[in-house]
Amino acid sequence: MKAYVFPGQGSQFVGMGKDLYDNNPLAKELFDKADEVLGFKITDIMFSGTDEQLKETKVTQPAVFLHSVISALCLGEEFKPAMTAGHSLGEFSALVAAGALSFEDGLKLVAARANAMQKACEKNPGTMAAIIALPDDTVENICKEVSDEGKTVVPAKYNCPGQLVISGTTEGIEEACEKLKAAGAKRALPLRVGGAFHSPLMQPAKDELQKAIEATEIHEPKCPVYQNVDAKPHTDPSEIKANLIAQLTHSVLWTKSVQNMIADGASEFVECGPGRALQGMIGRIDRSVSAHGIQ
Numbered sequence: 001m002k003a004y005v006f007p008g009q010g011s012q013f014v015g016m017g018k019d020l021y022d023n024n025p026l027a028k029e030l031f032d033k034a035d036e037v038l039g040f041k042i043t044d045i046m047f048s049g050t051d052e053q054l055k056e057t058k059v060t061q062p063a064v065f066l067h068s069v070i071s072a073l074c075l076g077e078e079f080k081p082a083m084t085a086g087h088s089l090g091e092f093s094a095l096v097a098a099g100a101l102s103f104e105d106g107l108k109l110v111a112a113r114a115n116a117m118q119k120a121c122e123k124n125p126g127t128m129a130a131i132i133a134l135p136d137d138t139v140e141n142i143c144k145e146v147s148d149e150g151k152t153v154v155p156a157k158y159n160c161p162g163q164l165v166i167s168g169t170t171e172g173i174e175e176a177c178e179k180l181k182a183a184g185a186k187r188a189l190p191l192r193v194g195g196a197f198h199s200p201l202m203q204p205a206k207d208e209l210q211k212a213i214e215a216t217e218i219h220e221p222k223c224p225v226y227q228n229v230d231a232k233p234h235t236d237p238s239e240i241k242a243n244l245i246a247q248l249t250h251s252v253l254w255t256k257s258v259q260n261m262i263a264d265g266a267s268e269f270v271e272c273g274p275g276r277a278l279q280g281m282i283g284r285i286d287r288s289v290s291a292h293g294i295q
Contacts, residue, residue: 001082001083001264001265001266001267001268002080002081002082002266002267002268002269002270003081003082003083003084003085003261003266003268003269003270004072004079004081004083004084004094004097004269004270004272005084005085005086005087005090005094005269005270005271005272005278005282006068006069006072006084006085006086006087006090006091006093006094006097006271006272006273006278007064007068007086007087007090007271007273007274007275007277007278008064008086008087008088008089008090008252009057009060009061009064009088009089009193010275010277011064011273011274011275011277012054012055012060012063012064012067012274012275013054013274013275014046014047014048014049014050014051014054015046015047015048016046016047016063016067016274017031017043017046017047017063017066017067017070017071018046018047020067020070020071020074021043021047024074026070026073026074026076027070027074030066030069030070030073030103031043031066031070033103033104034062034066034107037104037107037108037111038062038107038111042059042062042063042066045059045063046063046066046067057114057117057118057121057194058111058114058115058118059114060114061089061110061111061113061114061117062107062110062111062114064089064090064093064273064274065089065092065093065096065106065107065110066107067273067274068086068090068093068097068272068273068274069093069096069097069103069106069272071272071273071294072093072097072272072294073097073103075294079097081097081098081222081223082223082265082266083223083224083225083226083233083261083264083266084097084098084221084223084224084225084226085225085226085227085257085258085261086228087157087228087252087254087277087278088157088197088198088228088247088252089110089113090273090278091225091227091228091244091247092106092109092110092113092244093106093272093273094225095218095221095225095240095244097272098221098222098223098225099219099221099222100218100219100220100221100225100237100240101216101218101219102217105216105217108212108216109209109212109213109216112208112209112212113205113209113248116204116205116206116208116209116248117194117195117197117202117205117248118194119204119205119208120195120201120202120203120204120205121194121195121196123204124169124195124196124201124202124203124204125169125170125195125196126152126167126168126169126170126172126173126195126196126199126201127167127168127170127173127190127191127193127195127196128156128165128166128167128168128173128190128191128193128196128197129165129166129173129176129177129188129189129190129191130163130164130165130187130188130189130191131163131164131165131166131177131180131185131187131188131189132162132163132185132186132187132188132189133162133184133185133186133187134162134164134180134183134184134185134186136155136158136164138180138183138184139155139164139166139180140155142176142179142180142183143155143166143168143176145179146168146172146175146176146179147168147172149175151168151169151171151172151175152168152169152172152196152199152200152201153166153167153168153169153172153173153175153176153199154166154167154168154198154199154200154251155167155251156196156197156198156199156251156252157198157251157252157254158251158252158253158254158255158256159252159254159255159281160254160255160280160281160282160284160285161255161284161285162284163281163284165191167196167197167198167199167201168196168199168201169196169201173190173196176188177190197248198247198248198249198250198251198252199249200249202248202249203249205248206245206246206248206249209245209248210245213241213244213245214241214245218237218240218241219237220235220236220237221235221240223235224264225240226257226260226261227240227243227244227247227257228243228247228250228251228252228253228254228257229243229246229247229250229251229253230243230253231253231254231256231257231259231260232260233260233264254281255281255285258281258282258285258286259285259286262286262288262289266289267289267290268289268290268291268292269282269289269290269291269292270291270292270293270294271291271292271293271294272293272294276293278291279291279292279293
């Protein structure tokens with residue numbers, strides 16, 4: 001069975017989507033519509049802007065979403081997912097591709113999410129770090145230790161075995177990184193991100209986005225969507241909504257999602273969107289399945 005997966009923030013690059021725009025009438029129509037919906041020419045930044053412009057959260061998130069969704073929709077009849085999933089921001093792309101959200105509603109929510117996260121980052125500054133080659137429970141215990149001292153640090157993204165991203169206050173992350181290195185982590189790598197995503201510091205963004213999600217119509221998708229907060233397949237619109245609301249302050253259970261998709265019959269994973277990050281993670285989760293980009 002074929003599963004389609006959609007990446008999150010971090011996979012963007014200048015020039016993304018330009019081939020699609022130049023060669024596919026549907027892509028051109030959707031990109032032009034996106035400029036209109038967003039109220040600024042995101043296509044100019046995507047196709048020929050600077051890395052700095054593209055790194056701004058309010059640009060990055062819609063840009064990655066657009067590239068991912070449009071590349072899936074341009075497959076036309078070929079796009080027949082047995083299941084979909086998205087990593088963090090990619091969950092919105094996965095829901096649009098599966099028909100649970102309209103293209104326009106998905107884009108509006110992603111823009112609202114990016115703006116809400118930007119504000120939350122300014123209100124509650126924080127950061128994230130990738131922890132390499134330590135068992136999950138060791139990372140979880142050290143996060144708890146540091147949090148018990150009054151500094152917020154939580155496991156934020158379970159990417160694949162031996163790669164867990166933690167999120168929290170700057171002091172909390174610094175202290176956790178020291179302790180994790182002492183506990184045997186091969187690396188504890190601070191990430192260049194705007195804030196502490198998927199942690200309690202995102203609560204103001206969650207509150208703001210919740211209103212927008214509640215006001216948006218979600219339909220039953222044409223295939224199950226495996227969601228980040230519980231790694232389970234969902235087709236019920238009210239469940240999808242609740243999980244989407246919970247996502248901003250909750251860990252991304254990517255390893256578990258992929259394992260559950262494989263247990264439910266996925267043997268081939270197609271990554272839609274910029275970069276190859278998810279293909280790398282899937283390869284480290286289970287070598288028996290194939291993972292590739294759109295061919």
